[in-house]
Amino acid sequence: MPAHSQNVVIRPIQYRDLDALAACGEGTLESGDPVDAAEISQFLAQVRQWYGPLKFLSLFPNPLQKLLSVYVAEREGKICGMIQVSPFNHTRSTWEIQRIAINGAVGSSFTVVGSQLLRYCFEKLWEARTWLTEVNVNNKSALALYRQNGFQPLAQVTYWSIASEVLSELATREPDLPNLLPVSNADAQLLYQLDTAAMPPLVRQVFDHQIQDFKTNPVQSMTQGMSQWMNRAEVISAYVFEPQRKAAIGRFELRACRDGSRPHSAQLIVHPAYTWLYPELLTQMAQVLRAYPSNELHLSSRDYQPEREEVFAQVGAVQIEHGLMMSRSVWHKLRESKAISLEGLQLPDVLQGLQPSGKPVPGRISWAADQAFHADANRSQYRAAKPGQAKEHSSESDRLANSSEAGLGDRRPLDSAD
Incomplete structure (x- = not known):
């Protein structure tokens, strides 16, 4: 490690750091991608506006405690870089690296300072078992940074854009969705099962989603409502219910912009056995967007969902960006199965592990042979004794035998004794 990188101090962000980061400018705040640098500047402006409430929420346990998980690297009183992380799931077993930037004006290396951040x-957030990030495939410096720190490719992500003209054409026909229902907390179990079935096991264990991830508490609802009001957006969520199997087979979450200042965005999940739902759900979203200003719609697909990419290409969507999802485990091994609680174990399950694995094999030595073995051992010990002791033992035994015989001979009836 270079000598100038050893005196770098990493700490949580403070309000005075916002001025220092903003003074760096887009030319010196390097993130490896010009688009990311613009997003970082916008993020710093939002943090400056809401720093007080976010700092207050981070002082005590609450669902929004980790909203201000931003750390900065400082060397000789100058800011070298920053990193923003956030929990990815409800249990906080997986954390996501949202953005990382290095101040090139102070001569900091993107790889060296980024690795330190x-x-x-990795060491500070002990509850994180897995780390997740997404990088643009053209961002070579960020890809090298993550690969150097143990991140491995998880999935390739393709971002699509559907033009407003295509959406207007899709909205002309009626979708075949008879069981389309709005999403609520009561449907968390169904949505969790759909999310589990729609991804491969490796991605599933990295995401580590639980039923609570599909529920919204009152604090989150209030925060999401405030965010939608500030961004002039509205979120519409619905899912398709299969009455025969009593399962959710598809869902979408549409984020519509009310003033047309930014494109609409949506998340689309379909069960692998019901790929015919893709055009129907796209048609449903196109009809919903007719009530909002005309603009394009942005969606994403991963490489383990080839049917989705085929449908996007058929309707006339255009690929606008390619990303690479990467993950890193801080454990030596990821567990595919859930952790077993001792409270859920039943008595037969506990005793099952104490039973012998097979029938015992009988030995060749019988009881009679065992008795003969001990008799031979006692006889050998007696013969090995000293001659004087053997003679003494024999004389003592003879004396006892004679006394017993004499006693038996002296015994006469009482009549004869008289």
């Missing part, structure tokens, strides 16, 4: 998060 990553390692600090």
